[in-house]
Amino acid sequence: MASEVTFATASIRLENLTKQYKDVLAVDDLTLEVEPGTLVCLLGPSGCGKTTTLRMIAGFEDPTAGRILIGDEDVTEMPPYSRPTAMVFQSYALFPHMTVYENVAYGLKARRTPKDEIPGKVQEALALMELVGQDEKSPPQLSGGQQQRVALARALVIRPKVLLFDEPLSNLDAQLRVRMRSELRDIQHRLGISSVYVTHDQEEAFSIADRVAIMNQGKLTQLGSPIDLYQRPADRFVAEFVGLSNVVPAELLGSNDKGADIRVFGQEIHSLQAPSDPKGPVSVVLRPEAIEILSGSKGAVPARVRSMAYVGPLLRYMVAVEGDGTELMVDLSNPRMDEFYEDGAEVSLNLPKEVPALLS
């Protein structure tokens, strides 16, 4: 039954959206399009304006300038209750004085759905979220994960054209978060409903989104698929925020429209993309897993081990490049017994021969 649910969805377009509080420019000239049926993550550090953007889409904040369109309809001036949006709150915002059933039915009643249709729709939404039989419980009796499902059921039951998520998983523990994340993704995919998802967790954003919009200080820094962002970060902020922490300056040897050649720590590297400014200084992102670490002086760049740590399944070394002392992060998966190096051990590195892009 659940798979039969289909939604009339729509695109979301934000045009030059700006929000100015008294002395803070929270959102600065943001233009963004969410294609029908896709999920876009707004990702950024706290205070970057992502939640404000989401709340403007829902109608809780008035933009200082700019327009919001859902489908072809300009909703900028529309009060929240008239917009075809439904939000899942960080706190879930389940009404504590109502049962699960009443919570889910709330939006239907508020939208004056004929009385005889309400029970069916509520049960359908509960079934979709695997909450059958929980109708008469009150929200505090449910576990965090169940509350999350009720919040989603309550949002879905009104058949919104757009779903909005405000850090919905941040109140769950780590394991449940990973499970709920794929479940959310699954349901969003199945229903094909345009969604905007706010988070500050890079891993969460990359695993759930079709496209990720990185925001910093109110501005949209980069919009792209997770792979795009990973391979071709637009600037140092993006590179560091998506977890690639080796950003090192490079010497530009020459460039043409097919790419560029650079030198880093004496090793030559080819970039598949030319820098935007052929004369300016360039930097390169070296992904930790793309650097090879070798004992003795087998590699090209001599270095010394600073520290070693297990990060999940990886062995992560911090090494200092011999000479200028630049610190690099090097990840090693499946280390062999002879690949464990003591702190202070002299090692050498092989940098990747090819990188997708340069930062300027």
Place this chain on the structure above:
Amino acid sequence: MANSISLSERIRNHRPLLIIAVVQIVVLTLVAMWVMDIVIVEDTREVVDGVETITFRRELIGDPLLFVLAAIGMSLPLLSSRLRREPVMMLAVQLAIVALLIFVLWPVAQVFVEGFESTEVEGTYSLEHFQRLLTKPMVARATRNTLWLGVTSATLSTMIGAVVAYTLTLTDIPWKRWLRILVVITLISPPFAVSFAFILLFGRRGLITYDILGIQEWSIYGADGIILVQLISNIPLAVLILMAVFASMNRDLEDAAEDLGAKTFRVLRTITFPLVTPALLTAWLLNFISSISDFGNPMLIGGGFQLLAPQAFIQRVELFDPQLSAALAMLLVIPALIAFGAQHRISNRRSYVTVTGGARTGHVRKLPGWFKWPLFSIVLFLGLFNLLLYGSIFVGALVKNWGFDYTPTADHLQALLVTANQLKNSLVVAIAAGLLGGFIGIGLAWLVSRQRFPGRGALDFSGTLMYAIPGTVVGIGYIIAFNAAPYLFTGTFLIIIIAYAFRRLPVGLRSGVAADKQIDPSLEEASLDLGASRPRTFAKITFPLLRTAFFAGVIYIFIRSMTDLSSAIFLSSAKTQLFTVQMFNVMVRGSASQAAAFAALLIVIILLALGILGRITGKSFVDVFRIA
């Protein structure tokens, strides 16, 4: 091994128990000396052969029952093995039990006992006063009036208070900072100053009714007047309770409702209102208690409208019928206790307003103008009206004779010098009561919120009970309980100080408990772990952290004691005259302008006290009264 322990070691091992045993004996002896006495009385007198032989016997007087109760109360914490290991804690708990028993429960119980005491045969009890009560139309009328007044006044003030609190917390109206102060400003004056200001403005020679509007047939005296005055006095309490609740409400809930399609009124009706219902009930019940306990306002503005609290006073002091007075007091206590019990239940239930992680609180809603501006005008009207009331008091003090001659003069201010003595008495009593009540409150708060022992709930309840007891009943209860030997301290300053300290203890206790909850218990545990004793931990860690709550409690009790009339009128005597009693007499019998000078002085003193508090703790007067 056990056999080889020497006697001295054995004593050392049981030192706490030995200390506790000694303390028991000392405390019980002191209690016994306080509540009982042995006097020598004449037994028989015989004249044999012209020689008169008088035999005497010893007789026990006082309250052996109270002693037995104290002994039972003290034995409760002995059951706790934790406390048995810590003599200092044990002593603190036992002293708290004994103090609350003697100064809270016993005087209140006396009101009930005296109501049943027979006037014909001493030492016997009967229902005669209640039979007398039933036959008197006054009693039925006063009871009916009191309940009607309580319900009407509480309902109206809670409703208006809710509207005002909502507007001041959750809407984006202008001048919020000033309006917040203006709508609750009447908290700081003695309650009957409000009715006095009403008389100045709307009385027979009132500025507005007589001089401006020229109305002569209508009179503010009576039920309407009391209701209006009580609204002005009680709305602030409702506003404070509800503002706190609105401010801490999870705003996501309203946003979610709106997001799901609910419009302004539907959000209010289905989300906001149900969420604040417990707070509304609390405000209603507290205002109900405050309304039926009110003594000063009905005395001033009540006209012929008979109510229980003033009647209890009139029966005792003017008609010399103490039993009937006690019976009336009982009728007054019963509904107050019921309301208090209900309030206790509500506040112990888990609140809906608790906020989970990531929720936004206190966000201002943007609301449509047709909704916002009417709300704003209600708040503005209330604020300006309060300003007008206070203004009339200050202006009244500076004119020759309000209502007749509005020429400016400083005569009335000079005349205040005559009352320097009463003023000094009041200040001393209020400061002493404030300190005493503040210390007991903070200590008791710590005991009930941080320690576990049998009788803890009862201790907490007795500490809060006085909140429900009208001031008149406290006065009557203290007189009955402590009038006779062996106490004999009616007519002293001490009885007034103790009465005030214990009467306002609930506020000190509650603010202490609230502050305790803010303090991470691990701070105390760290101190104990590092080797500090309990008293040292309390003095060096807990108390400094509770300092703000303590000073707030002291200032609150000071202000309430400075402005009290209902207990003072029973407890003050020729030797212990108090400022408010004097002021009340002038208001009833003297010139309006002279009375206004009294009220103005009192308001200035209170403002100074609040200024001092602000200096010490950085708290505003709104914070002080929020703890109530």
